[in-house]
Amino acid sequence: MLILDGMDVRAALTMEDCIEAVREALKIFARRECEQFPRFQLKPATAAPLMGLMPAFQGGDMPVWCLKDVLVASGNRARGLDSHQGVILLHDGTTGEPLAVVDATAITAVRTAATSAVATLALARPDARRIAILGSGTQARAHIDALRIALPGAEIVLWARSPGQAGRLAEEAGCRLASTIEDAVVDADIICTVTGAREPLLRRDWLKAGCHINAVGASSPQARELGTDIVASAAFFVDSRAQAMVECGELLLPMREGAIGEDHIRGEIGEVLVGARPGRSSADALTVFKSLGMAVEDMAAAVCALRNAKTMGIGQEIRWRAG
Secondary structure, eight states: OEEEOHHHHHHHOOHHHHHHHHHHHHHHHHTTOEEEOOOEEEOOSSSOOEEEEEEEEEOSSSOEEEEEEEEEOGGGGGGTSOSEEEEEEEEETTTOOEEEEEEHHHHHHHHHHHHHHHHHHHHSOTTOOEEEEEOOSHHHHHHHHHHHHHSTTOEEEEEOSOHHHHHHHHHHHTOEEOSSHHHHHTTOSEEEEOSOOSSOOOOGGGSOTTOEEEEOSOOSTTOOSSOHHHHHHSEEEESOHHHHHHHOHHHHHHHHHTSSOGGGEEEEHHHHHTTSSOOOOSTTOOEEEEOOOOHHHHHHHHHHHHHHHHHHTOSEEOOOOOO
């Protein structure tokens, strides 16, 4: 069994590799050639971190079971740690033998941004060249890397509630720093919201015609980065319908308000990739991709990291004997 810590994952899993792995995983999910099971969020009565459990299985020539356990500790930024901590367990899908323990924090950072890059290429206007990123944490940095691969040469504007942290990231990454959200998004062809906001950040009249939004930050039924006005007027795409109907505040809150119905989801992004659902309908259409994150994405990224790590000879190998 191979153990890959965060440094190993960053060495073995390039953003380019992850984008391709996630794109293929989304297609496989759309064709129902893999199985993703309901994920559980466990919250103790104390102020301890939330735990999420995300299982998935893929058959074929090399069947794999995957279980991601991720803990979300909202106070970690003050501790100098990422808010998401955990591991991904990979098992042989035939024998059940453990194959790898992979750092989930590093995988989550890369695969989330890689998924946004895939969705952007599928839904944004082909001539999109201006990107606004709202946030300055791990996902902001990863989205800069991913979208520079997806759209080389695009201008990136950054805004965050913490101007000091945003300024440092903008300087390091060569982005323009905006003083307000409106300034960041008013001319943007693509907007990525990667914040901890629980209330809407954007106004519909700030958005450029034909804009595409990757809404990434909120992941509970009570939280949303996009308001009803934006969601109701957008062609709304998700990673998983089943998951969105349980967890997606951007969808569930407007439904409770009576502004949209259960049929508001245009399609899963994998369905767009395989041609089962249409994507952008016109140059002026507003498109939204709501990313909640899926176990099949983690599985694809972890398997890719494991394969590359074995080729590169990195990671810690340990003997494993059942019983």
